[in-house]
Amino acid sequence: MKLSILLFDGFTALDVVGGYEVLSRLPGMETEFVSAEPGIIAADTRRLGMVTYCDYSSAASTDILYVPGGPGVSAALSDPALLNYIQSASRTAAWTIGICNGVALLGAADLLGGRTVTTNWSWRERVAQYGATVLPERYHRDGNLVTGAGVSASIDAALFLVGEIAGEMMAKTLQLGIEYYPAPPYGGFSVEDAPEPLKATIRAYEASGAAEALLAQPPPF
Amino acid sequence: MKLSILLFDGFTALDVVGGYEVLSRLPGMETEFVSAEPGIIAADTRRLGMVTYCDYSSAASTDILYVPGGPGVSAALSDPALLNYIQSASRTAAWTIGICNGVALLGAADLLGGRTVTTNWSWRERVAQYGATVLPERYHRDGNLVTGAGVSASIDAALFLVGEIAGEMMAKTLQLGIEYYPAPPYGGFSVEDAPEPLKATIRAYEASGAAEALLAQPPPF
Numbered sequence: 266m267k268l269s270i271l272l273f274d275g276f277t278a279l280d281v282v283g284g285y286e287v288l289s290r291l292p293g294m295e296t297e298f299v300s301a302e303p304g305i306i307a308a309d310t311r312r313l314g315m316v317t318y319c320d321y322s323s324a325a326s327t328d329i330l331y332v333p334g335g336p337g338v339s340a341a342l343s344d345p346a347l348l349n350y351i352q353s354a355s356r357t358a359a360w361t362i363g364i365c366n367g368v369a370l371l372g373a374a375d376l377l378g379g380r381t382v383t384t385n386w387s388w389r390e391r392v393a394q395y396g397a398t399v400l401p402e403r404y405h406r407d408g409n410l411v412t413g414a415g416v417s418a419s420i421d422a423a424l425f426l427v428g429e430i431a432g433e434m435m436a437k438t439l440q441l442g443i444e445y446y447p448a449p450p451y452g453g454f455s456v457e458d459a460p461e462p463l464k465a466t467i468r469a470y471e472a473s474g475a476a477e478a479l480l481a482q483p484p485p486f
Numbered sequence: 487m488k489l490s491i492l493l494f495d496g497f498t499a500l501d502v503v504g505g506y507e508v509l510s511r512l513p514g515m516e517t518e519f520v521s522a523e524p525g526i527i528a529a530d531t532r533r534l535g536m537v538t539y540c541d542y543s544s545a546a547s548t549d550i551l552y553v554p555g556g557p558g559v560s561a562a563l564s565d566p567a568l569l570n571y572i573q574s575a576s577r578t579a580a581w582t583i584g585i586c587n588g589v590a591l592l593g594a595a596d597l598l599g600g601r602t603v604t605t606n607w608s609w610r611e612r613v614a615q616y617g618a619t620v621l622p623e624r625y626h627r628d629g630n631l632v633t634g635a636g637v638s639a640s641i642d643a644a645l646f647l648v649g650e651i652a653g654e655m656m657a658k659t660l661q662l663g664i665e666y667y668p669a670p671p672y673g674g675f676s677v678e679d680a681p682e683p684l685k686a687t688i689r690a691y692e693a694s695g696a697a698e699a700l701l702a703q704p705p706p707f
Contacts, residue, residue, distance in 0.1 A: 279504065282534075283504075286638075296531060296533040298533070305526070312517040312519070313510075315535065316534075403667070403669045414665050416507065416666075421671060425671040428671055441675075441680050443500060443637040444606070444639055446677070447642060450657065451645070453666070453667045458667075464662065466659050485518075486539045
């Protein structure tokens with residue numbers, strides 16, 4: 266079984282690695298990292314770089330297409346080659362998994378009409394514009410499409426997908442393997458339950474354009 | 487404030503990225519990835535590669551030294567240059583954070599005598615041999631040393647450290663930023679509470695040497 270993880274400039278690393286660490290451990294899984302041009306792809310902080318070694322044509326056929334999010338999604342939304350890859354790989358894949366605002370890329374690739382999904386909390390309205398019904402859930406399955414909320418939700422979404430593919434015992438085994446018995450030091454409040462000042466801080470950060478401005482900085486590699 | 491993340495062949499990616507995604511978001515943080523020879527370092531699956539751009543001498547002085555774990559720890563334990571880097575960087579750093587069996591590297595660098603730590607559940611006895619008291623906790627602070635249990639515990643350990651450095655509100659804000667309100671699809675059982683058959687499966691995998699055998703495979707990059 267083949268897992269193809271799409272990277273693009275300005276991805277968020279935990280969107281990728283949370284799900285990778287689960288799905289790549291499924292026995293028999295062959296994992297590959299994909300981008301337009303194989304090489305080093307810079308994450309949103311510009312401080313972390315991850316390697317791809319498959320281009321769109323060599324990764325055309327896969328079993329699980331994995332699309333992460335990040336501030337780089339804004340630019341990727343107008344990248345026809347990337348959207349075309351998502352559309353064609355998803356058409357033949359057994360599963361497509363979208364994380365965070367990477368779900369918007371699925372929408373731009375015309376994959377969300379009439380589908381029910383979740384996404385990063387601050388992208389809900391934008392994702393809904395692609396014809397999807399957006400639920401405030403941590404992960405969600407609609408047919409062969411599994412979507413996850415923001416960043417760390419990639420872990421839960423991937424464990425859920427493992428359960429769908431290989432059953433509950435396998436999901437629990439991989440969960441124990443990554444010692445996932447989470448205990449957030451200050452409690453596990455959801456976006457809906459988060460104190461308003463915290464949400465205001467995040468909203469102000471996002472409105473400031475700081476994340477996009479960071480993408481203009483050259484990475485040190 | 488400077489965060490120096492040490493990579494070595496065969497690291498586990500979520501050990502790194504769980505903490506990186508939290509700590510690198512602390513306002514003013516300058517994050518760097520460090521290894522003996524800057525370049526692409528292969529993770530334990532051989533399918534994920536991450537980039538370093540600082541060698542031991544250029545990263546000699548830091549504020550937070552971050553040491554992840556992985557199957558590659560076994561070889562790293564007999565790497566004098568790596569242990570010497572850990573020892574010297576830790577001596578001047580305000581904080582040292584060790585995740586998973588990366589805590590054993592702190593022990594081999596002579597940093598654990600009389601200290602209280604946590605670690606990956608299957609490395610507790612080995613870590614104790616370095617003179618440490620090992621607690622079955624998800625994260626733990628002893629002075630300027632913060633340690634985390636296996637893999638995904640890097641998220642909780644890093645959020646805890648942010649709380650110690652910058653207070654609870656900052657930790658909660660970063661927690662909301664990565665949407666960390668975990669909901670493992672099959673429940674959040676700890677290692678202590680895990681069903682015995684699951685633990686037996688993990689123990690059998692570890693005893694098989696499969697993780698170490700995988701390290702002999704050349705990465706595709």
